[in-house]
Amino acid sequence: MDNLNINWFPGHMTKALRMIQANLKLVDVVIELLDARIPVSSANPVIHQILEGKPRVVALNKIDLAEPEWTKQWVDTFHVQGLQVVTIDSMTGKGTKALVSQVEQLGSAKAAKLVAKGVNPRAVRAMILGIPNVGKSSLINRLLGTKAVRTADKPGVTRGKQWITIGKNLELLDTPGVLWPKFEDPEVGFKLAMTGAINDDIYDVETAMSKLLLFLRENYSDRLIERYNLSSPLPEDSTELLGLIGARRGCLRSGGLIDYEKARRIILNEFRGSKLGNFTLDRPNQ
Ligand SMILES: Nc1nc2c(ncn2[C@@H]2O[C@H](COP(=O)(O)OP(=O)(O)O)[C@@H](O)[C@H]2O)c(=O)[nH]1
Ligand SMILES: [Mg+2]
Structure with a gap:
């Protein structure tokens, strides 16, 4: 198809990546947030390199806007690839309980190892990664809800980080990681533009x-x-x-x-x- 001539500036992304890599060291599990309407186009092309074996849960967000039959097929596809996946709607909070429990389960293996080494038991720590507008802030706000508590400057954790305590077993970094999508592919660019992932003034x-x-x-x-x-x-x-x-x-x-x-x-x-x-x-x- 014709090129959409997307203008974007990789400089911001380099800086974002550096911050993500620093934050990744602090967490046990990553929540990769994808748009259920475009699970491939909303993925970061180098996520595997960034994560380097870090346990990951894929969360397909905005299921209220996607076609349910295709969402089901996407879940199966991710399962076949050996990935853990949950479907969520960050506006209503649908699916977020399942997300929390999967993250806790995935992170508990590492927590158990630490305890075996004599470290005091602690909650699982997680962070959200995703492209702009995929719903990272909405999900954090949902998880924050009324019960959760923001905790600043936890001892033993890098200063200045804000954590959200969700229940007894999970702490979420309240700054999500902003990843970039694959702008170079015009077909991907089209889907990102139509779903609102990129601003209308840059294509x-x-x-x-x-x-x-x-x-x-x-x-x-x-x-x-x-x-x-x-x-x-x-x-x-x-x-x-x-x-x-x-x-x-x-x-x-x-x-x-x-x-x-x-x-x-x-x-x-x-x-x-x-x-x-x-x-x-x-x-x-x-
Ligand atoms: N319909 C629908 N809209 C959503 C959902 N999650 C987020 N949004 C909307 O998507 C837009 C971007 O969300 P935001 O949380 O700011 O994305 P961020 O840039 O990743 O932090 C906002 O207009 C949200 O209201 C969802 O599950 N369903
Ligand atoms: Mg945001």
């Missing part, structure tokens, strides 16, 4: 929306027809389709011309807000 919205409309027309024409009250068959040309939707939504400039810009914005917002239904853009075995 070519016009190109991306044209691709989105063709994707919707190809795979979900029924949803477009219903939502925008269109008739079948839909036009093959994406601009023509955009024009029809724009007209339906009253996106008009003076003189009755279609305001394409406004129409694009409406469709993108509705797509992201699941007004057009749930979408899983990455499929297993693709």
Whole structure:
């Protein structure tokens, strides 16, 4: 497809990576937060190198926006790869109990080893890693809830770190690690843009929306027809389709011309807000 010309600056990421690597030394388990709509595109391409054998739980977030059948298939796929995976919705907190218990289980093996060496028993320590907008802060806030407590400057832990105590057995670093996705692949760039993982001012919205409309027309024409009250068959040309939707939504400039810009914005917002239904853009075995 056409390139979206994503502009981004690796400098921030280098700094972020250094911080992540320092924080990783403090934790027993990593929660890799992925977007259930794009479990591959929202993954960091070098996560394996960064983690170096650190126990990891994959958490597929935003399941409320993904297609449940595909989410199920993704869970199976991760299991086949030998990974632990939970599905969550950080807005409602659905699945977060299971996440906490998996993290505790995974970290308890190391805790037991430390105790065997004579170290005092302590809670499992974990941190969240994920790309921008995948829901790291939302998840932390959810886990923080009303019962959890923020603890600053724990003895024996690097100064200045904030930990959230969740129950008796888990402490979560309250600063998540921000990873970068794989910007170079245009297909991945498209999916990141459409799910809101990257800001709209750093990619070519016009190109991306044209691709989105063709994707919707190809795979979900029924949803477009219903939502925008269109008739079948839909036009093959994406601009023509955009024009029809724009007209339906009253996106008009003076003189009755279609305001394409406004129409694009409406469709993108509705797509992201699941007004057009749930979408899983990455499929297993693709
Ligand atoms: N629908 C839905 N939205 C979510 C979920 N988790 C986070 N969000 C939204 O995704 C956006 C980014 O979340 P945020 O926690 O700031 O992501 P961060 O950049 O990784 O910290 C916000 O608008 C959240 O409300 C979820 O499970 N479902
Ligand atoms: Mg955040």
